[in-house]
Each structure stands twice: as C-alpha cells, then as structure tokens.
Amino acid sequence: MRLIEGVHLVGSGEMRLSEAHDGHVYLLDCGSELALVDCGAGLDIRPLLANLRADGFDPVDIGYILLTHAHADHAGGCRALKEIGGAEVLCSAYEGRLLAEGSDEELGLNVARRAGIYPPDYVYRHVTPDRIVEHGQLLTLGRCEVQVLIVPGHSPAAACFLVTLGGRRILFSGDTVFHRGTIGLGNWAGSSLGAYRRFIGRLSGLGVDVLLPGHFMWALAGGQEHLDAAVRNLEEAWVPPAWQHYHPHR
Numbered sequence: 372m373r374l375i376e377g378v379h380l381v382g383s384g385e386m387r388l389s390e391a392h393d394g395h396v397y398l399l400d401c402g403s404e405l406a407l408v409d410c411g412a413g414l415d416i417r418p419l420l421a422n423l424r425a426d427g428f429d430p431v432d433i434g435y436i437l438l439t440h441a442h443a444d445h446a447g448g449c450r451a452l453k454e455i456g457g458a459e460v461l462c463s464a465y466e467g468r469l470l471a472e473g474s475d476e477e478l479g480l481n482v483a484r485r486a487g488i489y490p491p492d493y494v495y496r497h498v499t500p501d502r503i504v505e506h507g508q509l510l511t512l513g514r515c516e517v518q519v520l521i522v523p524g525h526s527p528a529a530a531c532f533l534v535t536l537g538g539r540r541i542l543f544s545g546d547t548v549f550h551r552g553t554i555g556l557g558n559w560a561g562s563s564l565g566a567y568r569r570f571i572g573r574l575s576g577l578g579v580d581v582l583l584p585g586h587f588m589w590a591l592a593g594g595q596e597h598l599d600a601a602v603r604n605l606e607e608a609w610v611p612p613a614w615q616h617y618h619p620h621r
C-alpha cells in the first residue's frame with residue numbers, strides 16, 4: 372500500500388498486511404532503483420511478495436535491502452528475499468556480524484522466544500551482508516539520497532536511514548524511535564539506555580517530515596516532533612517511555 376509518493380508499506384504483521392511476526396517492511400521506489408527497508412521475520416514471505424506485486428513491483432527488481440538492524444522481525448526474511456533477485460544487503464558493521472553469525476543470545480532471540488514473541492522452533496536464517504555502511508555515509512540510489520545514521524540503543528549499531536525524495540525528508544527509524552517519541556529500549560543483550568543517551572542527539576535537527584518506524588504508527592508530516600520528544604525524554608531523570616508490550620500475534 373502506498374503511503375506517500377515513492378514509499379509503499381509492503382509488510383507488517385501488526386497491520387495484518389503480512390505474516391504476523393514481520394515488523395514493518397517498506398519499499399522505497401527510487402525510480403531506476405528499488406530498495407526494501409527491512410524484510411520481516413521470514414516465516415512466510417509470500418504475502419510480502421504478493422503486496423509488492425499488487426503495488427506494481429516485481430520482487431526480482433529489488434536491488435537493495437537496507438537493514439536497520441539484525442533482529443529477527445526485521446532481518447529474518449533477508450536471506451529468502453535475497454535469493455529471489457540477488458538484492459544487495461546493506462547494514463552497519465556490528466549488525467552485519469550479527470546477521471551473518473550472531474548467536475540467539477546476541478540477537479535477543481532467546482529472550483524474545485521465551486516471551487512468546489516467536490514460535491519455539493523459530494530458526495534465524497543468517498546471511499552475510501554485501502555492503503557495510505558507516506555513520507554519516509551518503510548513498511545515492513536512483514533519485515533517492517540516503518544518509519546513514521547509526522544510533523545505538525535498541526541494538527548495538529542500529530541504523531536509521533534519512534531519505535530525501537520528492538522534496539520530503541523521510542526517516543526510516545527502525546526500532547530506535549517510534550511514534551510520539553517512545554524508544555525501543557529492551558531488556559535483552561545489546562539494548563542500552565546509556566547508548567540511547569549518548570547517541571539520540573544524532574536524530575536532532577534533521578528537519579524530518581515523514582517518520583516511518585519499524586512498528587506502530589507512522590507520521591506523514593511533522594516527523595521531527597516525534598524525534599524531538601525522544602531526545603527530550605532522554606534528558607529527564609527517569610527511564611523514558613519505551614516500547615509498549617504489544618504482541619498482536621499472541
């Protein structure tokens with residue numbers, strides 16, 4: 372489904388758009404190039420492929436997968452999608468190592484499985500990334516300018532992607548910041564309040580119009596307000612509002 376010019380939501384478990392364990396999966400239409408932002412848990416990629424086709428895209432044409440981080444609900448489908456059209460997988464170095472060989476503990480998967488977020492027999496399909504991206508790096512994909520922002524906190528080297536397209540500034544924030552400025556602080560290895568405090572400033576002053584997180588609602592205008600709320604909350608004395616316990620597939 373088209374959210375704005377150039378961006379389609381093609382997967383989401385909680386919106387019942389694709390398999391129940393998938394985080395939001397976005398298709399970024401850069402004209403001559405197509406990129407996915409994250410790729411779901413991989414338990415069943417068929418709904419995702421059907422959504423791509425329904426919106427007029429051939430999955431074989433996807434050239435890039437921009438991964439915000441290696442958690443299973445975002446990256447578990449990476450290998451299966453890559454096998455379809457040979458898309459290049461781009462992510463930060465640390466998340467890339469987790470993607471390629473992270474243990475269940477490093478991936479937070481032991482905690483998530485215990486919490487009933489994944490089926491007990493869920494197996495993470497590792498894949499080696501094709502390209503490692505650094506903080507501040509600029510990528511040009513067709514008509515899209517993509518700036519990489521590494522903001523550790525939810526996971527050790529989670530990336531946000533700031534895309535300039537059609538006069539809009541669009542931030543794919545993964546699980547780093549959600550609607551209304553809640554953050555993805557979790558109680559598993561790799562998530563860190565200290566890292567959030569240290570790095571959240573990287574999301575200040577970006578002039579974001581459209582905020583497209585990995586879960587929950589998005590904002591099609593005024594996106595920066597949600598980021599500023601997260602920055603402010605992390606300056607307060609108490610643990611900031613974080614991910615609400617929301618497991619729609621239970």
Ligand SMILES: [Zn+2]
Nearest residue numbers: 440442525546
């Ligand atoms: Zn995550």
